[in-house]
Amino acid sequence: xxxxxxxxxxxxxxxxxxxxxxxxxxxxxxxxxxxxxxxxxxxxxxxxxxxxxxxxxxxxxxxxxxxxxxxxxxxxxxxxxxxxxxxxxxxxxxxxxxxxxxxxxxxxxxxxxxxxxxxxxxxxxxxxxxxxxxxxxxxxxxxxxxxxxxxxxxxxxxxxxxxxxxxxxxxxxxxxxxxxxxxxxxxxxxxxxxxxxxxxxxxxxxxxxxxxxxxxxxxxxxxxxxxxxxxxxxxxxxxxxxxxxxxxxxx
Amino acid sequence: xxxxxxxxxxxxxxxxxxxxxxxxxxxxxxxxxxxxxxxxxxxxxxxxxxxxxxxxxxxxxxxxxxxxxxxxxxxxxxxxxxxxxxxxxxxxxxxxxxxxxxxxxxxxxxxxxxxxxxxxxxxxxxxxxxxxxxxxxxxxxxxxxxxxxxxxxxxxxxxxxxxxxxxxxxxxxxxxxxxxxxxxxxxxxxxxxxxxxxxxxxxxxxxxxxxxxxxxxxxxxxxxxxxxxxxxxxxxxxxxxxxxxxxxxxxxxxxxxxxxxxxxxxxxxxxxxxxxxxxxxxxxxxxxxxxxxxxxxxxxxxxxxxxxxxxxxxxxxxxxxxxxxxxxxxxxxxxxxxxxxxxxxxxxxxxxxxxxxxxxxxxxxxxxxxxxxxxxxxxxxxxxxxxxxxxxxxxxxxxxxxxxxxxxxxxxxxxxxxxxxxxxxxxxxxxxxxxxxxxxxxxxxxxxxxxxxxxxxxxxxxxxxxxxxxxxxxxxxxxxxxxxxxxxxxxxxxxxxxxxxxxxxxxxxxxx
Numbered sequence: 001x002x003x004x005x006x007x008x009x010x011x012x013x014x015x016x017x018x019x020x021x022x023x024x025x026x027x028x029x030x031x032x033x034x035x036x037x038x039x040x041x042x043x044x045x046x047x048x049x050x051x052x053x054x055x056x057x058x059x060x061x062x063x064x065x066x067x068x069x070x071x072x073x074x075x076x077x078x079x080x081x082x083x084x085x086x087x088x089x090x091x092x093x094x095x096x097x098x099x100x101x102x103x104x105x106x107x108x109x110x111x112x113x114x115x116x117x118x119x120x121x122x123x124x125x126x127x128x129x130x131x132x133x134x135x136x137x138x139x140x141x142x143x144x145x146x147x148x149x150x151x152x153x154x155x156x157x158x159x160x161x162x163x164x165x166x167x168x169x170x171x172x173x174x175x176x177x178x179x180x181x182x183x184x185x186x187x188x189x190x191x192x193x194x195x196x197x198x199x200x201x202x203x204x205x206x207x208x209x210x211x212x213x214x215x216x217x218x219x220x221x222x223x224x225x226x227x228x229x230x231x232x233x234x235x236x237x238x239x240x241x242x243x244x245x246x247x248x249x250x251x
Numbered sequence: 252x253x254x255x256x257x258x259x260x261x262x263x264x265x266x267x268x269x270x271x272x273x274x275x276x277x278x279x280x281x282x283x284x285x286x287x288x289x290x291x292x293x294x295x296x297x298x299x300x301x302x303x304x305x306x307x308x309x310x311x312x313x314x315x316x317x318x319x320x321x322x323x324x325x326x327x328x329x330x331x332x333x334x335x336x337x338x339x340x341x342x343x344x345x346x347x348x349x350x351x352x353x354x355x356x357x358x359x360x361x362x363x364x365x366x367x368x369x370x371x372x373x374x375x376x377x378x379x380x381x382x383x384x385x386x387x388x389x390x391x392x393x394x395x396x397x398x399x400x401x402x403x404x405x406x407x408x409x410x411x412x413x414x415x416x417x418x419x420x421x422x423x424x425x426x427x428x429x430x431x432x433x434x435x436x437x438x439x440x441x442x443x444x445x446x447x448x449x450x451x452x453x454x455x456x457x458x459x460x461x462x463x464x465x466x467x468x469x470x471x472x473x474x475x476x477x478x479x480x481x482x483x484x485x486x487x488x489x490x491x492x493x494x495x496x497x498x499x500x501x502x503x504x505x506x507x508x509x510x511x512x513x514x515x516x517x518x519x520x521x522x523x524x525x526x527x528x529x530x531x532x533x534x535x536x537x538x539x540x541x542x543x544x545x546x547x548x549x550x551x552x553x554x555x556x557x558x559x560x561x562x563x564x565x566x567x568x569x570x571x572x573x574x575x576x577x578x579x580x581x582x583x584x585x586x587x588x589x590x591x592x593x594x595x596x597x598x599x600x601x602x603x604x605x606x607x608x609x610x611x612x613x614x615x616x617x618x619x620x621x622x623x624x625x626x627x628x629x630x631x632x633x634x635x636x637x638x639x640x641x642x643x644x645x646x647x648x649x650x651x652x653x654x655x656x657x658x659x660x661x662x663x664x665x666x667x668x669x670x671x672x673x674x675x676x677x678x679x680x681x682x683x684x685x686x687x688x689x690x691x692x693x694x695x696x697x698x699x700x701x702x703x704x705x706x707x708x709x710x711x712x713x714x715x716x717x718x719x720x721x722x723x724x725x726x727x728x729x730x731x732x733x734x735x736x737x738x739x740x741x742x743x744x745x746x747x748x749x750x751x752x753x754x755x756x757x758x759x760x761x762x763x
Binding site: 012013014016030031032035037070077184187189191193194 | 605
């Protein structure tokens with residue numbers, strides 16, 4: 001069984017984000033970019049499944065301009081067997097990503113698609129669900145534990161939900177999106193970085209896949225959140241009650 | 252000179268092994284006695300200080316005093332009854348002038364993160380803590396690229412954050428950055444993790460303002476890159492550990508923040524490989540190399556055991572040596588390729604057994620956490636005897652191995668340090684402080700260092716711990732000149748009627 005993992009190149013999670021002066025977006029010039037942390041966790045899980053003998057191959061997929069290849073190389077250095085780069089110069093929103101993934105699935109025919117639960121730049125949390133819908137496959141999102149059964153061709157997924165944990169049993173092929181507690185991703189070791197250099201990255205375009213990129217979303221404005229106001233020290237209980245009543249209006 | 256000779260005799264030294272301060276650790280060779288020339292604090296003194304500093308600046312609260320009297324390691328404890336917190340240079344000047352006239356001993360204090368007992372009182376000296384003097388006065392990034400002028404109480408990490416927004420960094424970085432203050436860093440000539448790349452504070456400090464024992468404010472706060480007009484006295488203050496005066500303002504050259512930072516965490520099988528790797532790194536990565544740290548297997552085991560949130564980057568085994576290499580440059584792709592090529596070549600030539608390369612900032616931080624967290628892990632493991640030594644590169648690990656033989660099973664010998672600077676942090680970790688263990692360490696470690704013409708204190712300074720040991724690294728003539736110079740500074744100041752406690756470091760040196 002092949003596992004396909006979708007990974008996204010985003011601004012590094014530890015970077016202090018700055019909004020561009022024209023409010024059209026976030027400053028990405030000279031800013032450190034890395035693999036989306038949830039994608040890293042998804043890839044790690046796929047690698048572990050392969051190492052346990054339940055999958056034959058892990059294919060890393062990423063979409064975007066040429067620089068995306070850096071992130072693909074990280075995926076290969078972690079241990080993915082090969083990769084696909086869908087070259088597209090602009091921004092791709094979740095529906096477009098899902099459509100491209102669907103086209104790739106029809107070519108590669110994996111038994112499992114792994115994604116991060118959301119990207120830390122747009123926080124959409126949509127792609128996994130959309131691809132499952134397009135393919136009419138079962139989905140296990142916010143996975144904190146995945147156990148495959150080769151015999152029964154199922155995946156038992158523990159999902160992190162508001163009330164606690166929900167356990168689902170999915171028939172394969174299925175879509176799983178990774179949550180934080182699923183695993184701790186491995187570091188890229190030097191021998192693996194060396195091996196990655198000879199691994200194949202296949203380049204395709206949306207045209208090759210006969211997918212039309214049509215954006216139904218337009219980013220109108222990006223602003224910083226309002227600055228937190230400093231707290232106020234009150235000198236007596238009366239003053240506190242007065243403020244709660246007349247300023248905060250919660251009493 | 253007479254005052255000095257008299258003081259000499261009054262400061263008695265005995266070679267008793269028993270520490271004068273009970274259970275707190277103390278060097279075996281010396282016991283210091285309080286100089287009776289110094290006065291004790293009186294209520295009049297308190298009132299006077301309150302008129303200068305206000306109520307808030309005069310601290311007599313037991314809890315606050317306890318913290319200020321004790322060093323970070325909990326090893327040295329003074330018995331001061333008064334902590335003063337001036338808000339500006341003028342207040343520092345007035346305090347010192349008064350203390351001088353009353354013959355009150357003082358100890359300057361910053362972040363109190365020092366590791367040699369130099370930041371806390373020995374007896375009941377008045378603690379002058381500059382922590383409230385934490386204004387950033389100016390930052391010039393146009394005329395002279397990156398000159399920061401700030402007060403001595405600014406916490407290093409805060410300066411780093413401030414500069415980060417401006418696109419610059421501080422030229423030094425150390426594990427204590429969350430608490431240490433720039434005045435203290437300068438007064439102790441702090442080294443740290445980036446000395447390899449940005450040099451020592453002697454190079455990056457452009458000027459400073461200091462207050463002398465009689466209250467004279469010495470304004471040497473230049474922001475010029477070059478100024479060859481007479482003796483450059485600021486260099487004497489840098490590293491003087493407060494013995495010449497209290498640093499109140501610092502002017503420092505800050506390097507631009509470069510965007511491309513890469514970190515590799517490597518495993519080597521033997522120390523020779525570590526050395527060769529350093530030489531290769533300097534050659535092949537020269538321009539972009541920004542840190543080269545090492546730790547041995549005992550250090551790694553200790554960190555994995557005692558520090559939260561760390562994991563072995565190269566599981567499952569513990570290798571003999573680990574090297575952390577950091578590069579900082581301006582071209583991400585080029586630097587990464589350069590580093591990867593260097594590392595792969597090192598693996599192929601057998602210098603490196605295995606290694607990992609950080610793929611994002613989070614991974615990079617986790618590698619640094621292993622190295623920077625060692626002092627904390629050692630504290631959690633129990634009692635620790637710390638030695639900070641500069642040694643010739645090829646001999647460095649011989650000392651560690653010989654020490655292991657010396658100590659035997661009684662304690663663990665843990666080694667790590669700034670290999671790139673030839674600086675070893677030798678730590679002996681024991682379940683509890685034990686004079687028997689100490690007897691096996693000292694004077695062996697100092698004699699070994701001296702025999703190999705190393706320094707018994709690479710960057711930590713002398714403080715109380717090593718003042719009497721200065722002769723292991725400096726000739727008697729040099730020490731004599733230090734003392735004569737120190738005396739001259741004070742003798743030539745008007746109204747210096749009394750010795751400052753900072754002299755205790757020099758006096759201890761004198762007696763040794």
